[in-house]
Amino acid sequence: MIPTNAQKFLSGRVAIIALASVIAIPVGAQQSQPDNGSQTPPVAQSQQPSPDVNQQRLQKAQKEGFWGRVQPFARKKWVKKQTDPINDRLSELDQVTAKNASDIKDVDSRAQAGIHQAQSTADAANTTASAASTQAQQASTIAQTATGKVGEIGTKVDGLDQYRPVSDVEVPFKGGSPILSSEAKDQLDQVIASVTGHIGYIIEVEAHSPGNGSIGIQHSQRLANVVNRYLVEHDIPVYRLHAVALGNAQTQTVADSSDAKVRTSSVHVKLMENTLAAQGAASPQGVATSTGAERP
16 A cells, blocks of 8 residues: 555654664663762763754754765855855956946047047148148239239339330421421321321420521421321320420431531421330331431
8 A cells, every 4th residue: 555644754753753762772771870889981971972962963964965964065055155255256347347348438439539530620620721722822823923013013114204216207398387298298197107006106296497586486386286286187196296396496407416506497206105005016117207217
């Protein structure tokens, strides 16, 4: 028959009682021995365990189990007690490692952001420097051009009142009459043709008369007016004509460079050119003088 739970329990109790009886027999036998006058040595008495001690050892043996009796250091509680500080330390190290990894990642992220910002700033500065260099080169080119223009303008300004003679003719008046003859008109027409379409020139008109004092000046003025009128009628601007009545004042003649006394009424027409004002345009052509020579 299969033993029931009650039978198992009774068998266990019987075994415990039997074990307790076996342990208690020596103790009772020792207490029932007659006192023969000799005392048991204290060491022998101390070696005999009491029932309470045996009971504690039995309970301890039951609690420890097989591995507890064979190797006391293999118990779970002892192992856990020994490994708990190590596990705690490992957990602490894991936390420190995780924190260090997070700090390193944060520092690296900030460093990368700083490097990127520095690179962007450097690129912007480089672009600005390139633009500034280009502007500086342009400014230098403009300044050089302006310097050249200023020098050119200064040269022109300095030479605005510098004229060179191109040609001169002597217009005669027969008998002192203020009437232009065909020969006089031909000479004036040559002057007009030489300046047509040109700029940068002036025409000097010097009238002479053999009369003395105011009579000679008035008569020479009438001769100058006749020549000016003819030139203006043929499209010579008035501002290009500069006339003066000299009367019988001694001047250099076309044919002779020495001073000579005025003996006949005449008008000396001289074409003058400003080379700077006439730059880029053709110069007036030289015309034949009253002596037949051609002035350059």
